[in-house]
Amino acid sequence: MALKRQTEKAAGQPAIARIVQAVHFEDLDGKQFERIVFAYHARTDRWLTLEWFGQQGKDKGRDIIGVRESDMQKDGETVCILCANWRKLTVAKVTGDIDKVLKSPTKKPKKIRVVCGHDVPAGLRDKVKQYAADKGIQHCEVWSGKEFEEMIRASAESLLLRFVQGDTFPDAANDLLLFAWGAVPVDDSERLALISLAFDRPAFTTPIHQESSLPAFRKAISDTIQVLQTGIWQTRGNVVIRRLPMTSDIQDKTARQALKDTLIALVTLRSRFDSLVRSGKIEHCKCQDADCPVYMMKDNAAQELQQARDEVLSIFRRVSAKLPFDADRGI
Numbered sequence: 001m002a003l004k005r006q007t008e009k010a011a012g013q014p015a016i017a018r019i020v021q022a023v024h025f026e027d028l029d030g031k032q033f034e035r036i037v038f039a040y041h042a043r044t045d046r047w048l049t050l051e052w053f054g055q056q057g058k059d060k061g062r063d064i065i066g067v068r069e070s071d072m073q074k075d076g077e078t079v080c081i082l083c084a085n086w087r088k089l090t091v092a093k094v095t096g097d098i099d100k101v102l103k104s105p106t107k108k109p110k111k112i113r114v115v116c117g118h119d120v121p122a123g124l125r126d127k128v129k130q131y132a133a134d135k136g137i138q139h140c141e142v143w144s145g146k147e148f149e150e151m152i153r154a155s156a157e158s159l160l161l162r163f164v165q166g167d168t169f170p171d172a173a174n175d176l177l178l179f180a181w182g183a184v185p186v187d188d189s190e191r192l193a194l195i196s197l198a199f200d201r202p203a204f205t206t207p208i209h210q211e212s213s214l215p216a217f218r219k220a221i222s223d224t225i226q227v228l229q230t231g232i233w234q235t236r237g238n239v240v241i242r243r244l245p246m247t248s249d250i251q252d253k254t255a256r257q258a259l260k261d262t263l264i265a266l267v268t269l270r271s272r273f274d275s276l277v278r279s280g281k282i283e284h285c286k287c288q289d290a291d292c293p294v295y296m297m298k299d300n301a302a303q304e305l306q307q308a309r310d311e312v313l314s315i316f317r318r319v320s321a322k323l324p325f326d327a328d329r330g331i
Contacts, residue, residue, distance in 0.1 A: 025117030025145045033085040042180040043156045052173040080109040085117035111139040120144040155193035158183040191245035198227040214295040221270045258318040269308040
């Protein structure tokens with residue numbers, strides 16, 4: 001069995017090495033594997049809806065389907081998650097499931113993610129991604145079992161511990177959602193990973209252009225300030241998604257101070273945005289549509305906002321060296 005060696009250090013004590021056994025997802029049956037995949041996704045993203053079709057049977061290729069909140073799309077973006085826990089995964093199997101998804105009643109997803117319980121050859125990944133692109137899917141990811149395990153260890157280790165230690169996960173999707181949300185983080189690393197979810201939105205990931213869609217920008221900043229202060233995480237429409245850890249929950253003093261500094265930088269960013277609006281350097285376009293999302297930026301307004309936002313992320317990275325999202329992907 002593959003093993004990992006990790007080091008722990010208690011306060012005032014020498015470091016202690018411990019062995020962490022790799023999780024063998026391939027030993028799970030299909031339903032068990034889908035259960036842990038569903039719980040992980042419920043725990044680590046902001047969903048308007050998340051459904052477990054595989055649990056219901058007759059899934060038409062859609063094991064898990066969700067609509068994730070998006071600052072850029074009013075109705076959110078559809079994500080389809082395919083669970084592939086076969087000992088030998090084939091291109092034909094995955095592409096066949098993609099075809100089923102596209103023929104299902106669900107509208108075409110923006111993203112398809114294939115989560116496997118074993119190793120995935122590079123050639124198979126490339127073929128699946130190319131097939132999805134040819135079918136008009138904007139984003140396609142293929143995770144191997146090892147990658148999935150690392151994702152869970154990074155941001156949802158409390159779920160993994162409960163799972164491998166025999167804690168029975170609920171069968172019903174709604175019960176499983178509550179179970180995933182209620183799992184208590186095991187340490188500051190998991191707490192910080194959960195807090196990082198509040199930064200995984202276009203307000204922090206997309207370039208600020210001279211002409212930009214900014215109606216959700218200030219709201220996103222305010223929502224993130226609220227997470228750091230209170231742990232309350234809500235949608236753009238002010239519907240509470242669930243509670244995340246907040247600054248005061250972090251045990252490490254250095255990390256806690258970095259979050260306090262991040263909060264100050266966020267407040268500065270919001271104030272800078274308001275100042276630019278008041279000065280007329282950021283103004284709504286001249287069309288007659290009150291709901292038009294286009295704002296015009298004058299002089300160096302975009303550069304000023306970019307610098308203030310970069311400061312926020314620079315400070316936050318003191319405690320999260322690798323944020324749980326790709327700052328270049330813009331989704």
